[in-house]
Amino acid sequence: MTKQSQAKTIAVEGLWRNNPIFRQVLGICSTLAVTNLVLNTVVMSVALVFTLSLSAATVSVLRKFTPRNIRMMVETLVIAFYVIIVDVVLKAYWPQMSGNLGPYVGLIITNCIVMGRCEAYGNANPVGRAFLDGFFNAIGYSFVLLIIAIVRELMGMGTLLGFAVPFFSGPNWDKWIIMVMPPGAFFMLGIVTWVFRAVQIAREEKT
Amino acid sequence: MIREKRWFGVFYMFVVTAFFSTIVIGFSRFTRTRVEANKAMAFEHAVLAVLPSLFDAGADSIELHRRFAEQVGAPDASSAGAYTFEENGRVAAYALPISGQGFWAPIKSVIGIDADRKTITAIVFYEQNETPGLGAQITTTEFRKQFEGKLVSSGAMPLNFKRAGEPLGESDVHAVTGATQTSIRLEKLINAALVKWRTELGERAGEK
Numbered sequence: 001m002t003k004q005s006q007a008k009t010i011a012v013e014g015l016w017r018n019n020p021i022f023r024q025v026l027g028i029c030s031t032l033a034v035t036n037l038v039l040n041t042v043v044m045s046v047a048l049v050f051t052l053s054l055s056a057a058t059v060s061v062l063r064k065f066t067p068r069n070i071r072m073m074v075e076t077l078v079i080a081f082y083v084i085i086v087d088v089v090l091k092a093y094w095p096q097m098s099g100n101l102g103p104y105v106g107l108i109i110t111n112c113i114v115m116g117r118c119e120a121y122g123n124a125n126p127v128g129r130a131f132l133d134g135f136f137n138a139i140g141y142s143f144v145l146l147i148i149a150i151v152r153e154l155m156g157m158g159t160l161l162g163f164a165v166p167f168f169s170g171p172n173w174d175k176w177i178i179m180v181m182p183p184g185a186f187f188m189l190g191i192v193t194w195v196f197r198a199v200q201i202a203r204e205e206k207t
Numbered sequence: 208m209i210r211e212k213r214w215f216g217v218f219y220m221f222v223v224t225a226f227f228s229t230i231v232i233g234f235s236r237f238t239r240t241r242v243e244a245n246k247a248m249a250f251e252h253a254v255l256a257v258l259p260s261l262f263d264a265g266a267d268s269i270e271l272h273r274r275f276a277e278q279v280g281a282p283d284a285s286s287a288g289a290y291t292f293e294e295n296g297r298v299a300a301y302a303l304p305i306s307g308q309g310f311w312a313p314i315k316s317v318i319g320i321d322a323d324r325k326t327i328t329a330i331v332f333y334e335q336n337e338t339p340g341l342g343a344q345i346t347t348t349e350f351r352k353q354f355e356g357k358l359v360s361s362g363a364m365p366l367n368f369k370r371a372g373e374p375l376g377e378s379d380v381h382a383v384t385g386a387t388q389t390s391i392r393l394e395k396l397i398n399a400a401l402v403k404w405r406t407e408l409g410e411r412a413g414e415k
Binding site for chain 2: 036037062065066067069070073074077078080081084085088089091092093095099102156157177180181
């Protein structure tokens, strides 16, 4: 396989065929928690892209030296390292966002997607590919989260990125408070998973 | 192979941990002053915002910090823990910091009280982590505006939170709809702080 087609396979796997959210249903706690505002979701996604691609790459660098029996400890350490960096940067340069995301940045450490990619891919593949795999899985996570967040913020608060949207912020739209509450996240996640999987199955049957 | 040796795992983990921790420690030391300054600034802004004519959104942080340092009196025994703002040598307003557990995380706030020690002039929340869209509405202007001009009553509950739609007395505000837990906790911690403040002020007056 050429380098390019390899990269393409990794991208398709992470974004679509093996999407961490609607295919593997991993990392759901943060999906549910941060998607009530689009801005929070964007920042969370950036944090995850950073953490996941770099920690997968780092685990891959260390894979030749890491004894098998302690590899999970090493992976967790590496992930925690990048997450703390993100957390500190937010606290120092964007304190308001750090407050908004609360404990969820720290909880990326236990995000199953990050652990899963490090363990399943980073541990057994060269650095470049591990980085790409982490990157595309994080993007796969991010775009699904964004869809959920856009719907939730729009229907629940009538705004997008904090700006009032015509109609939805007007008197003719009765705000669906439940959409910004935790149950709203479950509904949206369920619907998104359903739609994407239905599309996947339909496409598979065609081919 | 060396990798299979038992001591190697311990040694390896030790080295890797030392390496990454060193970077993290270095990095957080590097940003520590900034993080602490951010926290202090959020508090100073809140104090300025509840005192009359001190805060304006156009001023930069340095200007605001200067105002805080020059014009706000530090809390002492006679103000019972509140920051003070003096005009012509007399206390013109108090800024009482309050904090306590909210629904998810601590809520920290500053209440502005008039020189009469009864009328609330403003309230600002500078740290909270309530549910966005629900409990977090305590930080909106609509919610905060309600407190302006309310009187700290002399009962066990200086301020009362009423359900939305219920008629309001001079010491009542409407709770946040859909955020019962946040409202209950906030009501409790505001009242606890006000009662404590009132009592301490009363004791001071009694001593005189």
